[in-house]
Amino acid sequence: MKVSLCLPKYSTIFLFLALAATIFVLRHMEVLQWFEVSGSKLEQARENSTSKEIMFQHEVNSSINTTIIVPRVSTVPDMHQGFCTFKPLSLKDAQEERLLLESITWPETPVLPDPLSxxxxxxxxxxxxxxxxxxxxxxxxxxxxxxxxxxxxxxxxxxxxxxxxxxxxxxxxxxxxxxxxxxxxxxxxxxxxxxxxxxxxxxxxxxxxxxxxPSEAVTLLRRLSNEQPDRVRFQSIFRSGPISETTFCNVCLRPTQLPVCNYTDVRTGEPWFCFKPKKLSCGARINHFMGGFIQKLKKKEENLFxxxxxxxxxxxxxxxxxxxxxPKKEGQPEAKSSSSLKSGLSGYYYQGVWRSLVATTVRQFNPPAISQCLKGKVVHLYGDSTIRQWFEHLIAVLPDLKEINLHSHRQVGPFQALDYANNILVTYRCHGPPIRFSSVPISELRYIANELDDVKGGTDTVIVIGIWSHFSTFPIEVYIRRLQSIRRAVVRLLDRAPGTLVVIRTANLKALGLYETLTNSDWYSLLRDKVLRAMFKGLNVHLVDAWEMTLAHYLPHSLHPQPPIIKNMIDVILSYACPQRVTRRLFDWGGFTNEDVGIH
Missing domain, CATH: 2.60.40.10 (Immunoglobulins)
Known part of the structure; x- marks a missing residue:
């Protein structure tokens, strides 16, 4: 009897608690689903950790802020579901960002019906x-x-x-x-x-x-950028003694009640966050790796790809x-197209050799000529695997350039090679997060801007930068801000060492399947390529136009271009480093001017 009298008293409380729990679960269903899908891969990641990583004892770097924060949905409206928030920019940088976003505006594309036909x-x-x-x-x-x-x-x-x-x-x-x-x-x-x-x-x-x-596929790619900028998953292992935990990391972490470790770089301001492990501190993080991909398409939408x-x-x-x-007619003016369009060319192939239309004549370098050109120089290569290809190419063609064993992972690096007789040093280092490599030790996660600030520079220094592919799934603002940071470092380098040669590699075309498209479509690359060119225009830097060099070549498109294209790219860099003579452009059809690439 007493029990029945007490039920009405507590039923209201129970009902309130049940309602609150339901709201919490619904609000965080997507995040919980994410963790459920990935649980097995977390364990697999632990099992696949190398013995070197297991023995690695992480020391907290003074440049890492380990403050624990709880993410909240921004009250400022944006186009990325509120969980990709950005540090406020200066007035100048914000204006540049706005102009860049306007410059890459794509024509309006159709709204997709559901289900799709x-x-x-x-x-x-x-x-x-x-x-x-x-x-x-x-x-x-x-x-x-x-x-x-x-x-x-x-x-x-x-x-x-x-x-x-x-x-x-x-x-x-x-x-x-x-x-x-x-x-x-x-x-x-x-x-x-x-x-x-x-x-x-x-x-x-x-x-x-x-x-x-098709335009309809572009509609879908746009939607993925807006709604699912975190579809590529990154993770980190945290370890202290026998305890090991793995959590998700990203620039864009969906809001939960879970505490977060803030790894924003204090020098560059580049943001990076990881969910805090349950038992370990933020300082116990030992590595970074890509942890999978979540494909969320509506019914039949994959048919667009x-x-x-x-x-x-x-x-x-x-x-x-x-x-x-x-042949060209002597004395006759060049014909103009009916729509007065300009080609905007940077070069073309003839007899398999890339010929530049904008700057220094591209020379052909055999191995002895490469060694002679680079004699007494240090070449620093920074970027992704398409830059690592260039390091591998130089090692393969120069018999006296010997790689120094740094016990680095073959995908990750860092790498160094030395030609002692000719005093040539070549280095490679991958760029910082987001990078989709298998496992990068925290000690090797470096931002390009910070690396450039530590370079002495001078006439004996060649800097090569290639950073594009790993940013394709993120809001374009993430890429713009990374390039602004790198550009500031390039300006500082050229101010203190004006003779430094700086070369920027553009994006290139690639083979596309469904996965490659959703993570790294040529459409994503094209927009970032336009931003990259605009960002460095007017500086005393040179471009290797990988976009045109892969588009114009007969070989099939590939994320990692085949050797004949790589050889031509290296020849372009060496022609900048060791020009035969400075020439004016052959024609005036638009595109970059001599001043744009630093030739005066």
Missing amino acids: LEKTTDPAHSNFIILPPQREGGQWHVGDQLEVRINMYDFEGHPKKSGGDFLLARLHNLTLGAGVAGHVVDHLNGSYSAVFTLLWEGSAQVQVTLVH QSGVNMKVPIRASGPGNVTVL
Whole structure:
């Protein structure tokens, strides 16, 4: 009897507690789901830790802030679900960021129906291109002319597309001559596009137009950037004696009630956070590694990324797909395209050799010439695995350049190589988080800006920077701020050591499957490539245009370009380091000027 009388008294309390628990679970369902999916991989990560990492005793670096914080949703509206918040910028940097975001604005793309049907989406098989007649009298093309192609897009039902936003690539090539040049694509926002090419060699020139992504796929890639910037998961192992724990880390951590370790770099201000282990302190963190990928697509949306169907698929010609180019006519002005478009070229291939159109003549370097060029120099390479390729190339072709065994992981580094006789030192170090390598010890997580501040510099120093691929899943603001930090360090370096040669590597095209697209699409790379070029324009730095060098070459696209392309890239760097002579640009078709690349 007493029990029944007490039930109404406590039932209200029980009901309130149950309601509160339900709200908490619903609010954090996605985070809890994340942890559940990844539990087995956490254990696997512990088992896969190398013996070197197990013996590693972490010492807290004075540059790391180990304050424990609880993340909260920002009250300032943004486009990233409130869990990607950024440190306030100076007025100048904020204005630059706004202008950069405006400069990479993509045309409006369609809203995706749910469920998705391919019928109304862009179909490369129904689409076509046509070569427009030459502007010269007599209907002939000559070297120096511009060739214009009109591209018409259709959907899978054969209906013309009425809007733009498709991601297209274009190149002109001649396999027999080993010739190739990138084309400039313009979106007319009505389902039609133009591709403009500069004719640079005599003989046959074949047009190739490729649909990388339909506009509908771009819609989805945009949504992923906005809603799922944390879809690539990063983790860290924390260890103290026999106790080991693994937690998730990221620039963008979803808000929970879990405490967080703040590893924001005090010198650069670059943010990085990890969920705090239950038993260990923030100072017990020993490594950083990529911990997987979460794919969250709606029904049938993966159909937008089908190789051979609507991703990286050639578009057929309506009529002839090639032209015959005659020698340049003496005394006759160059023809202008009907739309007055500029090609913006940095170079082209001829006989398999990259020829620059903007700066120093690109020379061909055999191994003895490389050694002679780099004699007495130190070459510092900073960046991702596409920069590591260059270190590996130099080691492979220079017999006297011997790698020093630093007992580093083959993917991670750091690496050093020395040619004692010629006094050549080459180093490589990967950039700091986010980096998708297997396991990087905390002691080797370095930010490029900090490394540059520690370089003496001078006429005997070559700095090469390549940082792009690992930022593709994050809001573009993360990449902009990283480049602003690096640029400030480059300016400081050139101020104290003006003779230092600084070379920036751009992004390159790659093979695309579903996973590669959702994490590292060429569309993501293109936007970051535009930001990179704008960020360093006007500084006394040089560019290796990896984008054009991979687009113009006959070899298939690859995240890690094949040896012939790498050899040409190295020749470009060496031509900057050891110029034969400084020449003015061959033509004036737009793009970078001599001043843009530091040639005066």
